[in-house]
Amino acid sequence: MTIALQKFDELRLDQVRREFGSLNALRDVTLTVKRGEFIALLGPSGCGKSTTLNCIAGLLPVTGGAIWLDKRRIDTLRPEERGFGMVFQSYALFPHLTVKQNVGFGLKMRGVAKAEISRKVDEALALVRLTGQAQKLPGQLSGGQQQRVAIARAIVIEPPLVLMDEPLSNLDAKLRLEMRAEIRRIHNTLGATTIYVTHDQDEALSLADRIVVLKDGVIRQVGTPNDLYEKPAHIDVADFMGFRNRIRGKVIRQSGSRATLAIGDSEVTGIMRASVQDGSEAYAAIRADDLTTGEAGANAFAAQVETIEYRGREFVGTARTSDGIDLVFRSDHAVALGSGVHLRATPDRVLVFSEQM
Amino acid sequence: MTMTALVENQAVESGSNLRQRLAARGFDAVTLLLIPAFVLLALLFLYPFGYGLVLSFEPKAGAAWSNYARFFTDPYLYSTIWKTLLLSVPVTLVNLLVSLPVAFRVRLMYRQRLLTTILVVPITLGTVLIAEGLLNYLGPQGWFNRVLLSIGLIDHPLRLVHNYWGVFASLVINGFPFTFLLVLSYVTGIDPALEQAAATLGASARQRFTHVYLPILMPGLAITFCLSFVQAFSVFPSAVLLGEPAGETRVISIAAYQAAFEEYDYSMASAIAMIMGFVQLAIVMGMMATRGLFYRGPVAGTKG
Numbered sequence: 001m002t003i004a005l006q007k008f009d010e011l012r013l014d015q016v017r018r019e020f021g022s023l024n025a026l027r028d029v030t031l032t033v034k035r036g037e038f039i040a041l042l043g044p045s046g047c048g049k050s051t052t053l054n055c056i057a058g059l060l061p062v063t064g065g066a067i068w069l070d071k072r073r074i075d076t077l078r079p080e081e082r083g084f085g086m087v088f089q090s091y092a093l094f095p096h097l098t099v100k101q102n103v104g105f106g107l108k109m110r111g112v113a114k115a116e117i118s119r120k121v122d123e124a125l126a127l128v129r130l131t132g133q134a135q136k137l138p139g140q141l142s143g144g145q146q147q148r149v150a151i152a153r154a155i156v157i158e159p160p161l162v163l164m165d166e167p168l169s170n171l172d173a174k175l176r177l178e179m180r181a182e183i184r185r186i187h188n189t190l191g192a193t194t195i196y197v198t199h200d201q202d203e204a205l206s207l208a209d210r211i212v213v214l215k216d217g218v219i220r221q222v223g224t225p226n227d228l229y230e231k232p233a234h235i236d237v238a239d240f241m242g243f244r245n246r247i248r249g250k251v252i253r254q255s256g257s258r259a260t261l262a263i264g265d266s267e268v269t270g271i272m273r274a275s276v277q278d279g280s281e282a283y284a285a286i287r288a289d290d291l292t293t294g295e296a297g298a299n300a301f302a303a304q305v306e307t308i309e310y311r312g313r314e315f316v317g318t319a320r321t322s323d324g325i326d327l328v329f330r331s332d333h334a335v336a337l338g339s340g341v342h343l344r345a346t347p348d349r350v351l352v353f354s355e356q357m
Numbered sequence: 358m359t360m361t362a363l364v365e366n367q368a369v370e371s372g373s374n375l376r377q378r379l380a381a382r383g384f385d386a387v388t389l390l391l392i393p394a395f396v397l398l399a400l401l402f403l404y405p406f407g408y409g410l411v412l413s414f415e416p417k418a419g420a421a422w423s424n425y426a427r428f429f430t431d432p433y434l435y436s437t438i439w440k441t442l443l444l445s446v447p448v449t450l451v452n453l454l455v456s457l458p459v460a461f462r463v464r465l466m467y468r469q470r471l472l473t474t475i476l477v478v479p480i481t482l483g484t485v486l487i488a489e490g491l492l493n494y495l496g497p498q499g500w501f502n503r504v505l506l507s508i509g510l511i512d513h514p515l516r517l518v519h520n521y522w523g524v525f526a527s528l529v530i531n532g533f534p535f536t537f538l539l540v541l542s543y544v545t546g547i548d549p550a551l552e553q554a555a556a557t558l559g560a561s562a563r564q565r566f567t568h569v570y571l572p573i574l575m576p577g578l579a580i581t582f583c584l585s586f587v588q589a590f591s592v593f594p595s596a597v598l599l600g601e602p603a604g605e606t607r608v609i610s611i612a613a614y615q616a617a618f619e620e621y622d623y624s625m626a627s628a629i630a631m632i633m634g635f636v637q638l639a640i641v642m643g644m645m646a647t648r649g650l651f652y653r654g655p656v657a658g659t660k661g
Contacts (some may be wrong), residue, residue, distance in 0.1 A: 032610075057553075057557055057558075058557075059553050060555070061555070078556070079553070079556040079557050080556050080557070080559045080560055081646055082557075083559060084557060085557070085558075086553075086554065086557040088550050088553070088554055090548065090550050092548065092550035092551050092553065092554035093554075094551060094554075094555075094573075094650030095652065096572045096573050096651070104560050105555070105560070105568070106558035106559050106560075108568075109555075109557050109558060109559040109561075109564055109568075137652075153554075153558065154557075159561065162430075199388075243451060294438045323494065352618060
């Protein structure tokens with residue numbers, strides 16, 4: 001392997017701001033990325049994740065703050081001076097150039113000798129497993145192959161940092177899983193540093209070393225996939241981590257790390273993820289997996305089944321309580337539509353978030 | 358593309374009825390809607406063209422080709438080809454080369470519409486109005502000369518109309534909006550992510566233009582050149598009104614006009630019209646041949 005990515009120690013975003021007119025797309029984003037990390041920027045559309053990536057790449061100027069690559073300030077440099085490899089959502093392959101010319105484009109712009117370009121391009125194509133397609137035009141390739149060309153083109157210039165903007169969103173579900181594994185394999189083989197933008201939490205959880213959750217241009221939480229999955233710090237993060245039930249209630253008592261909420265006629269106890277005060281409004285967040293049919297009692301909601309879907313090993317249904325709260329639950333047996341059920345979750349699997357954070 | 362071919366083959370092989378087989382090749386009842394267009398084309402183009410061609414070989418006197426022989430031996434006639442080319446080729450190139458940077462700038466603007474409207478206004482004015490305006494503005498007693506005289510930059514009025522440059526200016530003003538609109542549509546048709554990708558790969562602004570935009574634009578620019586050139590080549594009103602119709606702007610259409618309506622020699626006029634047509638055709642075909650050298654596929658690049 002002679003594709004050797006340039007070494008650096010860390011990329012630092014220091015209170016980066018980006019305004020579009022009066023809209024604050026990014027507000028004081030501060031983040032440090034260490035060499036060799038795979039970072040996922042996760043968030044709903046319009047949260048600022050692509051804006052962050054474009055600011056790092058230099059495609060969008062920042063309107064405040066600074067970006068540092070080790071001791072070098074890079075936010076004032078033009079994109080062609082930064083030398084980061086970028087994979088675009090639309091792939092952005094040059095339609096008039098062959099696969100080989102596409103991949104060799106960056107090296108050609110740098111004035112690398114022809115023989116050297118040819119050698120490196122062949123190596124990059126071998127790495128993304130596209131040998132034999134070198135003379136084709138992008139229009140003759142399938143979506144997955146185009147994606148591989150885009151990756152080869154970004155890494156062949158040996159960038160310190162690889163930026164990926166929702167690279168899998170145009171692929172079908174099966175290919176997406178396959179390319180996901182490919183991207184991680186390439187990252188590991190090269191020892192690359194990758195910043196990966198996605199709105200898909202499965203992608204973020206399975207690929208990243210650390211996940212950055214953004215919402216409304218603000219970083220909500222940074223952590224390992226396990227941290228975020230088990231201990232989301234914010235109700236918005238919980239939303240992204242599969243807590244499909246987010247139920248509002250009033251705090252009636254606390255003991256140790258637990259708080260109990262009154263929600264309609266039910267009382268629900270869970271683990272506090274932030275300090276809450278008695279009498280204040282708060283959210284209880286429960287994954288559909290952790291809410292199952294059982295006996296009436298504490299931590300149970302009486303509800304009527306509205307839909308039920310077969311998922312192979314289990315059933316997933318929705319139900320509505322008499323107070324009009326919609327719940328998503330799991331069941332290991334079929335439940336009749338319209339029947340009354342008691343849906344329970346153990347307190348260990350319920351998280352309590354304060355209303356404002 | 359291979360998919361459609363496959364479907365077609367299956368339809369043909371399975372021995373289906375005539376209607377299905379035609380439909381597989383893209384012919385159905387809707388195709389009949391093309392008939393009026395064909396009729397119009399035949400009546401307004403093919404018939405007059407054929408009539409003119411035959412007429413040009415029926416001279417008032419002499420052998421069938423004597424009109425053509427006369428044209429190519431009389432310098433007063435054959436020089437009109439060069440005079441017309443000398444006007445139309447530079448004008449087309451100027452329009453194209455000015456449109457390109459303007460289109461690149463306009464592409465990035467938020468208020469594209471307003472600017473485009475302003476740029477397109479000359480198209481609606483018509484040649485005669487523009488000629489009259491230019492005569493008033495650039496003439497010996499026009500504002501332009503008077504301003505230059507009064508600030509002492511010149512001693513005698515510059516001769517800007519009733520010569521080559523008057524016609525040149527008028528053709529630029531008339532032709533620019535058309536050229537610009539075509540170029541703008543080609544430029545905006547290119548996915549901006551291509552330029553961004555080139556930038557992240559280290560290409561400077563100049564390299565992005567020469568390695569990405571220009572090769573993708575080339576076929577479109579060739580077509581724009583052809584269409585603008587044909588317009589400029591058939592210049593008539595401005596060559597008469599703003600030029601020197603007996604001298605350096607005696608373009609080929611003036612020669613045809615004089616043959617038809619001053620000498621009443623329709624046969625000769627037809628011959629000149631035919632020659633005019635073939636010169637245009639030669640230039641256009643030469644231009645289209647260069648298209649083969651460039652990429653001509655979709656400009657979006659990849660499936661979105």
